[in-house]
Amino acid sequence: MRRSTRRTGAFEFRLRLPGDVDAEKVTAEMSAGVLTVTVPKAEVAKLCHIQITESSESSESGESGESGESGGR
Template sequence: MTTPVRHQRGAAMQARPVGWARNPLTEFDQLLSEMSGLIESTVGAAAPAVAWTPLADVTESDDGFRIEIELPGVKSKDIDIEANGQELVVTGEIKEKERKGVLRRSTRRTGSFEYRLRLPGEVDTDKINAQMSDGVLSITVPKADVAKPRHVEIREASEGTGSDG
């Protein structure tokens, strides 16, 4: 029985690192962006714009949730926050800047964005707080009093209340 002959691939294939050289989500996002540009150039500017999702961190504490969304260059007046039950929706738009000259390359996001989050547990929508600082939108969503963990104190039974038998 003979073993199959293994052919060596070109030097270009050997120089490529094993595994993902870059973040696969970034590559997928770039592919979607290029496909959108292709559709717009084929169909025209009448093609509906697809909302993109900004990067965000969500942390949970005993008191509530904190959501930090990266929105560099966005003014707070261009952002809308809606809370409905356990769902939080942040929408807005990054407007295209007017430029002089020819734009040769652009990798910055523009257009409508949308961030949706379903929070695990009951929240107090009346006490949601949001603030914008250094291009980061910070939203604090307090938990409802029913959902907050409560420490139960264990009391020692007094000697007179025990049953004698």
């Protein structure tokens, strides 16, 4: 004889989410005994390229900014 049982009652499952999620938009849906949890990623700050131009005044004061690129900060 083969027998299969399923637990009933309260159930709790905890996990840590990564820091780049949008906690305000998390949804959970139960359908036909299946729990579906949707955790969308948060929008991350978009990288931008800032070109540095050298003026005649900066050439006298030093060598900074000659590469023409920003380090992103």
